[in-house]
Amino acid sequence: MTMPQRFGPYGGRYVPETLVSALEELEAAYETYRADPGFIAELDTLQSDYAGRPTPLFFARRLSEKVGCRIYLKREDLAHTGAHKINNTLGQILLAVRMGKKRIIAETGAGQHGVATATVAALFGLECHVYMGAEDIRRQELNVFRMRLLGAEVLPVTSGAGTLKDATNEAIRDWVAGVENTHYIIGSVVGPAPYPTLVRDFQAVIGRETRAQILVKEGRLPDGLVACVGAGSNAIGMFREFVDEPSVRMIGVEAAGMGLDSGRHGASLARGVKGILHGSYSYVLQDEDGQIQEAHSIAAGLDYPSVGPEHSYLKDLGRVEYQSATDDEALAAFQTLSRLEGIIPALESSHALAYLLREGGTKGGRPHGFGSDDVVVLNLSGRGDKDVYSAAAALGVTA
Amino acid sequence: MSAHKDPASTGHPAAASALTQVFRAAGKPLLMPYAVGGYPDPDSCVEIVRAYVKNGADLVELGIPFSDPLADGPVVQSASAAALRRGVRLADVLRIAGVMAEEGVRVVLLSYLNTILAFGPERFFDRCRDGGVLGVVVPDVPVEEATDLRATAGARGVDVILLAAPTSTDGRLARIAQAASGFIYCVSTVGVTGSRASLRADLPGFVARVREHTELPLAVGFGVSTAEQAEEVAGYADGVIIGSALVDMVARSRSLSEGLAAIGRFVYRVRSMPSLSR
Numbered sequence: 030m031t032m033p034q035r036f037g038p039y040g041g042r043y044v045p046e047t048l049v050s051a052l053e054e055l056e057a058a059y060e061t062y063r064a065d066p067g068f069i070a071e072l073d074t075l076q077s078d079y080a081g082r083p084t085p086l087f088f089a090r091r092l093s094e095k096v097g098c099r100i101y102l103k104r105e106d107l108a109h110t111g112a113h114k115i116n117n118t119l120g121q122i123l124l125a126v127r128m129g130k131k132r133i134i135a136e137t138g139a140g141q142h143g144v145a146t147a148t149v150a151a152l153f154g155l156e157c158h159v160y161m162g163a164e165d166i167r168r169q170e171l172n173v174f175r176m177r178l179l180g181a182e183v184l185p186v187t188s189g190a191g192t193l194k195d196a197t198n199e200a201i202r203d204w205v206a207g208v209e210n211t212h213y214i215i216g217s218v219v220g221p222a223p224y225p226t227l228v229r230d231f232q233a234v235i236g237r238e239t240r241a242q243i244l245v246k247e248g249r250l251p252d253g254l255v256a257c258v259g260a261g262s263n264a265i266g267m268f269r270e271f272v273d274e275p276s277v278r279m280i281g282v283e284a285a286g287m288g289l290d291s292g293r294h295g296a297s298l299a300r301g302v303k304g305i306l307h308g309s310y311s312y313v314l315q316d317e318d319g320q321i322q323e324a325h326s327i328a329a330g331l332d333y334p335s336v337g338p339e340h341s342y343l344k345d346l347g348r349v350e351y352q353s354a355t356d357d358e359a360l361a362a363f364q365t366l367s368r369l370e371g372i373i374p375a376l377e378s379s380h381a382l383a384y385l386l387r388e389g390g391t392k393g394g395r396p397h398g399f400g401s402d403d404v405v406v407l408n409l410s411g412r413g414d415k416d417v418y419s420a421a422a423a424l425g426v427t428a
Numbered sequence: 429m430s431a432h433k434d435p436a437s438t439g440h441p442a443a444a445s446a447l448t449q450v451f452r453a454a455g456k457p458l459l460m461p462y463a464v465g466g467y468p469d470p471d472s473c474v475e476i477v478r479a480y481v482k483n484g485a486d487l488v489e490l491g492i493p494f495s496d497p498l499a500d501g502p503v504v505q506s507a508s509a510a511a512l513r514r515g516v517r518l519a520d521v522l523r524i525a526g527v528m529a530e531e532g533v534r535v536v537l538l539s540y541l542n543t544i545l546a547f548g549p550e551r552f553f554d555r556c557r558d559g560g561v562l563g564v565v566v567p568d569v570p571v572e573e574a575t576d577l578r579a580t581a582g583a584r585g586v587d588v589i590l591l592a593a594p595t596s597t598d599g600r601l602a603r604i605a606q607a608a609s610g611f612i613y614c615v616s617t618v619g620v621t622g623s624r625a626s627l628r629a630d631l632p633g634f635v636a637r638v639r640e641h642t643e644l645p646l647a648v649g650f651g652v653s654t655a656e657q658a659e660e661v662a663g664y665a666d667g668v669i670i671g672s673a674l675v676d677m678v679a680r681s682r683s684l685s686e687g688l689a690a691i692g693r694f695v696y697r698v699r700s701m702p703s704l705s706r
Binding site: 053 | 494496498499506518541542544567569571572591592597604615618
């Protein structure tokens, strides 16, 4: 049962030769341990006792009334460290320990994946270095402090625009140099094979729990799933379980930033061109010479100029609809959910919400197209505490 | 000791490519300096390549600037970024390569894959062939991903240069050797490009391990930054690639003439080392 390296034409392993043996080693370790009862039991125990899984599936009554369909929120914001990122880092740290790696590295944008990585490194007593763009360090002071508190070293990256893309380059360069004793915990369903598969599998717990929970609450599968898509790990984690259920409509929402035509967005699927970034073939924001462009989103976690290769494939297949929401729409949704349900969502997750809240559909309805009896699960991938300062700044108030 | 095999003894099934023949005809290890294409500007880049050749370079490697060069260290990164800021494009580097080849310089390009994909692989290798480029190193394409590229390039008589690393298993080295043409680029350090105080102790062993799998010439690069290191490598390899050390000299110089003088002196000194001057 060799893992596929590609999703249709997408994915692959476009990295320097120095890394290929390490990727082969990782793939072999994952092949072994994903079927290993001891590994599965240890991960299950950590997911429940440490990360707080299963996360609740919450019926959002007031939001449902506003949006015009039955909306459930999958509460990944309640997982330990405040987002779905912990699902992946727990799985990968167990692999790293079994491979005998002594040092962990990671890249981070907003700092959520960096915090989730620093957390599991602390739990297992491993050395942890997190690469973070200098610009992001400035914007996300709180998460930088959390990582340092957890014992990680945060390494500023000044190349490029000093954001997630550049931090990822630097993490890969570190890995090339330290590959013999280092494991790279990549934060999303991107990078060279086997990462997109491995991260997806660790995130697929979101969809598995959702299926079981909705069957209890509604006695049937949902009619729709909505999730935000930056690089795409929370969305794949939700969608994976339902890809083969044709009755389930799936919607991924990208960051339209200041508008798709502004050139300042993170909508790789809407506006990208097929190419290579960080080791895999996917849709990439690039200029006509193949130089990678900077992405933009008010949500740092969506500020990435490419997307997981499996999303590119699902787009081409037409299995998932990919939509987008602007910074302003996300900011409005951020406030709406806070007031309607007493839940402050991450700005990333607010993009998914913004799609459901959008007005101006045909016949006076909303463009989402769901009827009042339709059951829709929105993946609330993270909590918004980290975003209150940037939201306050964008709203022109003092936090 | 000579690292060179008698051409008659090669068991390589395919006829040696033009690039392989450059190594075989030399009778000594080749000195292969690298320059970031179009850096610090296209005209100066031409002068830099001429200075390499005038002072004894046998073959020149020209890098195509890319926004996200993940196999490169800080020196090549910042030179590439500077070239891009000046508006240098792939077509400019191809033009420089063409001018150089016309002057009799043997040229190999280095390009990350995305740049080639955006330009169109067929168009890219057409231009390489027409411009006299002998081969292209693509540092983010390992052997498993190289099949299409090799076919497109091979149909035009251009070699895709594969890399081998100290971390490559013997199984991988066999696969690389099977698919390689031109020469094999042996990565001398586990890491990105850039100067190192010393070479890996196991470098000769690594090169010997690659040689067990192939009759093709082996060039060593990534971190070779002094004449002494070049001499050491020339003792067991067929080519020595020096990149970041030279790019850094250009970056640090206050004027083009100062930079040209510095790289000229350095290349001449390397060329004068015993194993490289035979």
